[in-house]
Amino acid sequence: MLSNIRSIWEAFKHAFSPRDTVQYPEEKPYLPPRWRGRIILSRDPDGGERCVACYLCAVACPVDCISLQATEDENNRRYPEFFRINFSRCIFCGYCEDACPTYAIQLIPDFEMSEYNRQNLVYEKEDLLIQGEGKYHGYNFYKVAGLKIGGKDKGEAENEEKPINLKSLIP
Amino acid sequence: MADIIIKVIIILGILIVMLTIAAGLIYVERRLLALWQDRYGPNRVGPFGLLQVLADTIKILMKEDWVPSFADKPVYIIAPTIVMISVLMTFAVIPFAPSIFVSDMNVGLLFFLAMSSLGAYSVVLAGWSSNNKYSLLGALRGSAQMITYEVFMGLSLMGIVMLNGTLSLGGIVEAQTGIWNVIPQFVGFVVFLIAGVAETHRLPFDIPEAESELVAGFHSEYSGMKFGMFFVGEYLGITLISALIVTFYFGGWLGFDFLPPYIWFILKMFVFIGFFILLRASLPRPRYDQLMEYGWKFLLPLVLLNLLVTGAIVLAS
Numbered sequence: 001m002l003s004n005i006r007s008i009w010e011a012f013k014h015a016f017s018p019r020d021t022v023q024y025p026e027e028k029p030y031l032p033p034r035w036r037g038r039i040i041l042s043r044d045p046d047g048g049e050r051c052v053a054c055y056l057c058a059v060a061c062p063v064d065c066i067s068l069q070a071t072e073d074e075n076n077r078r079y080p081e082f083f084r085i086n087f088s089r090c091i092f093c094g095y096c097e098d099a100c101p102t103y104a105i106q107l108i109p110d111f112e113m114s115e116y117n118r119q120n121l122v123y124e125k126e127d128l129l130i131q132g133e134g135k136y137h138g139y140n141f142y143k144v145a146g147l148k149i150g151g152k153d154k155g156e157a158e159n160e161e162k163p164i165n166l167k168s169l170i171p
Numbered sequence: 172m173a174d175i176i177i178k179v180i181i182i183l184g185i186l187i188v189m190l191t192i193a194a195g196l197i198y199v200e201r202r203l204l205a206l207w208q209d210r211y212g213p214n215r216v217g218p219f220g221l222l223q224v225l226a227d228t229i230k231i232l233m234k235e236d237w238v239p240s241f242a243d244k245p246v247y248i249i250a251p252t253i254v255m256i257s258v259l260m261t262f263a264v265i266p267f268a269p270s271i272f273v274s275d276m277n278v279g280l281l282f283f284l285a286m287s288s289l290g291a292y293s294v295v296l297a298g299w300s301s302n303n304k305y306s307l308l309g310a311l312r313g314s315a316q317m318i319t320y321e322v323f324m325g326l327s328l329m330g331i332v333m334l335n336g337t338l339s340l341g342g343i344v345e346a347q348t349g350i351w352n353v354i355p356q357f358v359g360f361v362v363f364l365i366a367g368v369a370e371t372h373r374l375p376f377d378i379p380e381a382e383s384e385l386v387a388g389f390h391s392e393y394s395g396m397k398f399g400m401f402f403v404g405e406y407l408g409i410t411l412i413s414a415l416i417v418t419f420y421f422g423g424w425l426g427f428d429f430l431p432p433y434i435w436f437i438l439k440m441f442v443f444i445g446f447f448i449l450l451r452a453s454l455p456r457p458r459y460d461q462l463m464e465y466g467w468k469f470l471l472p473l474v475l476l477n478l479l480v481t482g483a484i485v486l487a488s
Contacts, residue, residue, distance in 0.1 A: 004454060011207050011453030020209045 031109035033135065036094045038110045039085055041125065042103065042134035049129065050104035050141060053080040057096035057105050065089035066096060075150025077142065083125040088118055102141040106134040182263075182273050189262055193406040198224045200406075200448050207452040228399075236395035239301070246300035251390075251397045254293035254404035258411050261286045265414050266341045268424045268433040279340040280332065283415065284325050287370055291317040293404070294372075294379055298389035309388025312459060313379030316369055319466040320376075323474040324366035330359040330481040331419055344423030353420040358477040360420045362470055367416065369466075371408035373447055375454035378462055413443035 022029055031037070044050050053070030071081040096105045115121050133139070148154045155162040198213065198221065205212030213220035238244060264279035266272040276282060291314055298310020332338055334355060335346035343352075353360050369376040380388030390401045417423055417439040426435030457465065 008449060008453045012449055014207045014209055017209060019205075019211055021211045023211070 031111075033109060035109035036092045036097075036107040038087075038113055039090065039096065039105060039107055039123075039128065040130045040134060041083060041128045042106055042130060042132065042136075044140040044142075045133060045138055046140060047131075048077070048140075048142075049079050050102045050139075051080050051083065052078045052102055052104070052141060053083075054078075054101060056099040056101065060095040060099035062093060062095065063089045063091055077149050080125060083128060085123045085128060086121065087113060087123060088121040103134070103136040103139050106136075108134070178273070181271060185262055185267070185271075185273060186259065189259070189407065189410060190403070192410050193403050194224055194228065196406040196409065196444065197227060197402070199444070200451075203445060203448045204452050207449065231399045231402075232396060234395040236397060239303075239392050241302045242392065243300035243302065246296050247392075248397070250293050250297035250300060251393065251400035251404070253296065254290055255400055255407065257286045257289040257293070258404060258407040261411055262414070264340050265411075265418060266344055266423060267414075267436050268431070271433055272341065275339055275341040277337075277339045277342075280328060280338045280343070283340075284321070284328075287324070288317075288321055290370075290408070291321075293401075294389050297393070297401070298379075301389070301392040303392055305385045305387075306389050306391045309379045309381075309385045309391070312381075312385075313372060313389055316372065316376065316378055316462060316466075319463060320366045320369035323362055323466070323471050324370060326471075326474045326478060327359040327362040327366060328419065330356045330477055333478075333481050333485050340418050340423075344418055344425065347422040347425060351420065351422045351425075356420065356477075356481070358473060359481075360416070362474045362477070363419065364416060365470065367412035368447065368450060369462075371405060371412055371447075373405070373409060374451040375456050376462060377456060378459055381456060383456075409444055409447050410440070413440045413447065416443050 042050050051068075053068055055068065055070070058064075058066040058068060065086040066084070067086075068083040069081040070078055072078055092107065094107050097107050100106075113121070142149055142152065142157075144158050144160075146154060146157055146160055201223070202212040202214075202220070213223040216222040216226050238247060261283050263273040264276060264282050266275060294313035294317065295310050298306040298308075298313065301307070331343060331352050334352065335343050337343060337346065372379050378388075379385075380390065382388075385391070390398060393401060414436075417436060421439050424432035424436045426432065430438075
């Protein structure tokens with residue numbers, strides 16, 4: 001009986017303690033920089049698309065919400081012809097970001113993407129592509145990869161040595 | 172003729188005020204519960220969320236009013252009205268102020284006990300006519316609980332009757348001019364409070380509708396406004412028990428002169444309504460056999476002892 005009275009008193013004391021509720025639309029919660037929210041496609045420092053359309057994100061995606069089609073431009077750079085994320089299926093697991101070899105696909109701290117129409121949750125490439133570099137600055141895949149593209153021959157990448165002619169004996 | 176018109180106005184006034192308070196309690200309870208659980212509760216609809224009541228009412232009126240095909244239809248439809256009628260009838264004998272009452276009958280206290288017993292029929296008939304095992308279990312529990320707690324609810328009031336020498340509620344209030352009944356009859360007050368909680372089957376004694384065991388107990392099958400009737404009936408019951416506690420033990424409309432009597436009555440009433448909600452915020456639900464044991468083996472001897480002592484004192488003085 002006394003313990004009951006005590007618990008009533010303890011509950012009553014809560015009238016004077018601050019409330020835990022975060023009044024959301026007026027009061028935004030703090031989201032850490034690595035928070036997994038809306039997915040974006042970033043660009044390299046020179047403004048080119050980072051995505052090389054390797055399909056790894058689409059393979060890693062557990063709910064198959066990413067679809068894309070690879071193609072090449074006149075410089076033999078691979079890029080996605082279309083890149084489509086269906087956010088009504090996305091579970092924001094971040095596997096696509098983990099799988100991406102070029103830091104192209106990234107999850108950012110933004111979750112306010114409600115829509116009245118389900119179809120509006122399907123984001124196309126122009127919705128996903130941002131102007132900046134996202135979380136990883138200064139990285140340019142084609143500058144460090146040993147791949148030959150228009151305007152950059154083999155051996156011209158950063159920290160890369162000239163290719164050795166295997167058929168020659170001259171050092 | 173003028174007397175009748177005044178009476179009708181008083182009746183309508185009490186009816187409207189009580190129904191408004193009962194509906195408003197839905198909002199008050201949610202806000203107060205939230206306060207004691209460190210939340211905000213409904214605060215979006217209108218200023219401070221006050222229009223939440225309106226939104227809830229519109230919602231519940233729009234709901235499909237479905238009668239199950241397996242239900243005993245006439246009984247099923249009558250059951251929710253019984254709780255409303257029996258509770259509203261009791262408000263007729265409560266003196267809200269020296270001149271604001273519907274009827275100050277000389278057996279007002281007995282009338283209240285009779286009406287609260289009738290309220291038990293609502294639970295029993297609702298559970299029986301729903302033709303659903305959970306509803307029936309809830310109804311069985313409800314009837315057993317209400318009969319149990321009726322016994323010493325009546326007995327706890329007998330102390331007051333002995334002290335004040337009247338069964339009329341107006342008379343009881345006037346007899347408290349010197350000292351409120353809560354001081355000489357503290358045990359009776361505690362027992363009546365507990366019995367009142369059980370009578371309105373509010374938490375922690377909401378065993379007839381224990382949602383963790385019985386879905387929603389006796390009103391599992393009810394929807395729409397029929398469910399709303401049970402809901403409002405429950406809040407009317409809280410208002411009624413609070414009003415009765417104030418009348419019996421806290422001097423009714425008696426108070427200091429700077430506020431009119433009915434304001435004192437309403438203020439005291441709301442303190443107890445708040446206490447009812449605090450009980451819900453703090454106490455867990457006992458097991459069914461614990462509830463019965465508590466009633467028969469602890470409260471009944473206690474109230475009989477109280478009766479004995481009070482009787483001895485009244486005889487001696």
